Amino acid sequence: MIDPAGGRQNLGLLCFYPYRALEARLLAALAAAGFDDITTAQGRIAARIAPGGTRLTALAEQALVTKQTAGHLVDQLERAGYVRRVPDPTDARARLVQMAERGRQVVAVARRVEAEVEAEWTAHLGEEVAAQLRAALERLREVTDPYR
Amino acid sequence: MIDPAGGRQNLGLLCFYPYRALEARLLAALAAAGFDDITTAQGRIAARIAPGGTRLTALAEQALVTKQTAGHLVDQLERAGYVRRVPDPTDARARLVQMAERGRQVVAVARRVEAEVEAEWTAHLGEEVAAQLRAALERLREVTDPYR
DNA sequence: ACCATTCCGTCAGATCATCTGACCATCGTC
DNA sequence: GACGATGGTCAGATGATCTGACGGAATGGT
Numbered sequence: 001m002i003d004p005a006g007g008r009q010n011l012g013l014l015c016f017y018p019y020r021a022l023e024a025r026l027l028a029a030l031a032a033a034g035f036d037d038i039t040t041a042q043g044r045i046a047a048r049i050a051p052g053g054t055r056l057t058a059l060a061e062q063a064l065v066t067k068q069t070a071g072h073l074v075d076q077l078e079r080a081g082y083v084r085r086v087p088d089p090t091d092a093r094a095r096l097v098q099m100a101e102r103g104r105q106v107v108a109v110a111r112r113v114e115a116e117v118e119a120e121w122t123a124h125l126g127e128e129v130a131a132q133l134r135a136a137l138e139r140l141r142e143v144t145d146p147y148r
Numbered sequence: 149m150i151d152p153a154g155g156r157q158n159l160g161l162l163c164f165y166p167y168r169a170l171e172a173r174l175l176a177a178l179a180a181a182g183f184d185d186i187t188t189a190q191g192r193i194a195a196r197i198a199p200g201g202t203r204l205t206a207l208a209e210q211a212l213v214t215k216q217t218a219g220h221l222v223d224q225l226e227r228a229g230y231v232r233r234v235p236d237p238t239d240a241r242a243r244l245v246q247m248a249e250r251g252r253q254v255v256a257v258a259r260r261v262e263a264e265v266e267a268e269w270t271a272h273l274g275e276e277v278a279a280q281l282r283a284a285l286e287r288l289r290e291v292t293d294p295y296r
Numbered sequence: 297a298c299c300a301t302t303c304c305g306t307c308a309g310a311t312c313a314t315c316t317g318a319c320c321a322t323c324g325t326c
Numbered sequence: 327g328a329c330g331a332t333g334g335t336c337a338g339a340t341g342a343t344c345t346g347a348c349g350g351a352a353t354g355g356t
Binding site for chain 1: 332336
């Protein structure tokens with residue numbers, strides 16, 4: 001976070017640039033495709049919905065926000081028709097957040113853009129370095145992502 | 149942003165985990181050191197203050213927020229004694245945001261934590277892979293950071 | 297020199313994101 | 327069946343961010 005201009009930038013900040021670039025690209029592409037009412041916060045929650053649906057609490061944990069915040073964002077996503085809540089058959093307290101049709105359309109666009117961006121990055125780095133980068137990041141995730 | 153659980157995660161999202169982990173560590177360490185009134189948004193602005201001071205507009209550009217937002221955050225940092233604004237001798241319209249004494253103390257703590265975290269990551273990955281990771285991220289920055 | 301244009305920063309107001317604290321219903325266990 | 331843990335919501339507060347409008351200062355062309 002704190003790292004003024006100086007030769008060697010810290011690894012964490014270096015990781016931030018690609019992420020931010022991807023997020024900006026995604027948001028722009030989605031807006032261009034007519035999904036112009038999505039915010040980054042909503043996206044970060046939506047990105048964690050598993051195929052069969054995911055509990056609100058699980059979404060909150062993975063996104064590192066409180067369940068209130070997650071609930072708030074899911075409310076918006078639901079009102080906009082991207083997701084729906086269905087009762088969890090295994091637990092009457094819980095509900096599963098699932099992608100609705102409109103949500104699935106968004107995912108399709110997002111996937112395409114992600115592949116596009118990744119192809120650009122690979123072109124810039126070269127196949128080998130890109131593969132090394134992916135491998136290193138995957139290993140780093142073991143110690144930086146508490147919700148694997 | 150959109151990338152539900154599935155084998156291969158996209159590179160951008162993989163980049164996010166280390167960044168988030170670092171930011172959390174920094175915030176916790178600063179709070180423990182008595183700087184418990186700093187927010188991540190303030191940190192992201194403060195991180196871009198160059199040694200001699202930086203203009204508000206430049207801070208806003210680099211952090212990818214509007215100058216209004218940057219101004220708001222600098223207001224808070226100034227009120228809390230972390231930074232100060234001085235006239236820019238080369239342009240009467242502009243002012244330079246500089247680190248104040250309290251800000252420099254924060255930077256010192258932050259630097260220490262960053263080094264600590266980076267050492268942990270390097271221990272997990274091994275020297276060679278860590279070096280590859282850094283090199284790849286630095287090259288990736290060429291195409292993902294508009295304000296180098 | 298003068299004017300138009302551009303740039304730096306602020307003010308005002310709105311909206312979105314996020315948190316803490318309190319609360320209820322249900323689950324699982326002893 | 328009573329009790330602590332878990333899933334989720336309600337209410338209220340604060341923080342971060344945006345758009346739009348503006349005033350003062352620099353800059354470049356005529």
